[in-house]
Amino acid sequence: LSSSELASRFVYKQLRLSFALISRTPNHQSPQFPMAELEQWQEFASQIAKPDRSIRCNPEGIGFGQFAIVCSLPGAPENVQKLIDSPVAKLHKQTSTEHDSNTSTEDIVKILIEQLPCFGTLEQYTWLVRATVALHLLKGVPTKVSSLVRKLSGAVAGLDLACFRHSTFMIHTVAKSLKEDIPLEGVNLLHAIKKLALANSPQLYYTALALIFAGFDAITHPNKPIATYRVCGVNEALQLLDTLDAPWLQRQCASLQTIYQLLKLLSLYQNMVIMRHAGKRPQELQEEHASFAALLCATDAQVKSIRQWLEQLSVVLQPYGIRQDEDHLIIADLIHVDMLPLFDDWDQHEQMM
Numbered sequence: 001l002s003s004s005e006l007a008s009r010f011v012y013k014q015l016r017l018s019f020a021l022i023s024r025t026p027n028h029q030s031p032q033f034p035m036a037e038l039e040q041w042q043e044f045a046s047q048i049a050k051p052d053r054s055i056r057c058n059p060e061g062i063g064f065g066q067f068a069i070v071c072s073l074p075g076a077p078e079n080v081q082k083l084i085d086s087p088v089a090k091l092h093k094q095t096s097t098e099h100d101s102n103t104s105t106e107d108i109v110k111i112l113i114e115q116l117p118c119f120g121t122l123e124q125y126t127w128l129v130r131a132t133v134a135l136h137l138l139k140g141v142p143t144k145v146s147s148l149v150r151k152l153s154g155a156v157a158g159l160d161l162a163c164f165r166h167s168t169f170m171i172h173t174v175a176k177s178l179k180e181d182i183p184l185e186g187v188n189l190l191h192a193i194k195k196l197a198l199a200n201s202p203q204l205y206y207t208a209l210a211l212i213f214a215g216f217d218a219i220t221h222p223n224k225p226i227a228t229y230r231v232c233g234v235n236e237a238l239q240l241l242d243t244l245d246a247p248w249l250q251r252q253c254a255s256l257q258t259i260y261q262l263l264k265l266l267s268l269y270q271n272m273v274i275m276r277h278a279g280k281r282p283q284e285l286q287e288e289h290a291s292f293a294a295l296l297c298a299t300d301a302q303v304k305s306i307r308q309w310l311e312q313l314s315v316v317l318q319p320y321g322i323r324q325d326e327d328h329l330i331i332a333d334l335i336h337v338d339m340l341p342l343f344d345d346w347d348q349h350e351q352m353m
Contacts (some may be wrong), residue, residue, distance in 0.1 A: 015225065055260045055327045059191040061139035062182070064101040068092045070134040071108065073181060075127030077118040083111045100141055109135065109148040116155050122170060125161060126177050129204070132156050136195050157199035165202045166290045168230060174203070176209040176231035186257075189215050190264050196270050206231050206292065210280055215265045216240055219258060233295035234302050237269060241309045249316045256327045259317070263334050274298045275342055307343045310335055312332070 011301050068091035071084060087104035091098055096104070119128045135149045164170040178184055184192050189211065196208035210229040213236070215325065217226055220243065244262070252258045273296050277285060285293040317328065 038192050042239060042328035054255065055257055055330050056187055057260075057330065059137060059187045061188070062134060062137045063139060064091045064096070064105065065094070066182075067105070067138055070131055073127065073130070074121045077124055077128075080111065080115045080118055083115065084108050087111075091349060097230070098140070102145055105135075105138065105141065106145050106148060109152055113148070113152050113155060113314070116159070119159070122164060125159070125164070128156055129174055129207075130177050130181055133178055133184075133192050133195060137182070137188055137191065153195065153199065157204060159201075161203055166206075166292065167203075170203060171206045171210050171231060172229045174207045175214065176226075179211060179214050179226070179229070184211070185218070186261065189218075190268070191260070193265075193268055197268065197307060205272070209269075212265050212269050212272075215261070219265075220244070221302055228241050231292050231295055234258065234273065234298045237266075238302060238305055241266075241306065244309075245257065246312065246316055249313055253317065256317075256331055259313075259331055260334070261311075263331065263339070266306075267334065267339050270339060270342060274303060274306075275346070303343060303346050310339060 068088050071088045071091075076084070084107075087107040090104040091101055107129075112128065116128075119125055132149070132153055135152070136143075140188075141149075161170075177187070178192060182192075193208045193211050193215075196204045196211070200207070209231045213232045214229055215225055217224070220240065243244075249259070277296055277298070280288075280297075282293065282297070285297055289296055314332070317331055
């Protein structure tokens with residue numbers, strides 16, 4: 001940024017703070033500035049460009065054409081594929097109206113709900129999960145369709161796949177299909193992980209954990225293909241954070257979207273693993289997670305290490321607060337409102353134990 005742009009943004013920030021303070025002046029007190037002078041300052045401030053927010057917090061979503069491509073991928077039971085061929089073909093047509101596309105999507109969801117018992121193999125289950133996640137990412141669907149998608153999602157989570165529950169091959173197959181076939185990138189990935197984590201399904205929970213580390217890999221090694229999608233332990237999360245030292249973090253400050261993505265992934269891991277299993281005994285973890293139990297147990301020392309990394313990141317980002325005002329506030333809120341207070345809860349729990 002040029003010196004004039006930096007100066008304008010700094011002035012804007014100071015004026016915004018001043019007006020906020022003035023607006024909070026009690027009614028029985030006079031403001032510090034005469035009204036005419038205040039109006040002049042407001043007019044001056046309105047002419048200064050407000051700092052743009054570059055961080056995208058909402059999922060980009062996918063269109064009907066992309067959803068049609070996902071539905072056309074192999075893996076569905078033959079009878080189901082025949083039933084959805086017609087509405088999928090309509091979605092492929094670029095001349096279809098939004099109403100027609102929503103109607104075709106609704107027809108597909110109803111067919112999947114009705115034919116759910118047909119999805120019995122791993123290949124069929126993978127196709128079904130991929131289609132369901134893609135539906136969650138569809139942009140601008142009406143409430144009626146959204147309600148049907150939620151119904152389908154709940155039904156998929158309830159499928160009895162005990163034989164695959166702790167299968168590393170299943171986790172790799174489903175996670176790879178989601179990440180590479182939809183594909184899942186950026187905030188779309190974050191949204192998909194949340195949906196899987198909330199599905200109340202062990203196999204989808206493990207898939208979500210595998211996608212968190214796939215997201216980490218995409219940040220740290222953007223051009224390197226992921227060999228295996230798997231559940232990783234707290235130690236591996238710490239090893240990853242150790243590689244993201246202060247110089248690396250400073251290089252990312254030019255565009256805070258990467259920092260935001262990294263923190264959101266870490267926040268998901270914090271909630272899904274560290275806080276979820278706080279206070280659980282090894283035997284309880286073993287009963288719930290079998291061979292994954294040792295990976296999903298965090299120690300007090302590990303939690304303190306993650307907390308120290310977050311505090312270091314906050315210090316690294318502090319000088320960028322003026323230059324990227326709103327972006328910086330988003331990151332600061334994520335660290336100091338969403339994440340660090342949870343570690344305070346962890347500390348209280350450890351003291352009680």
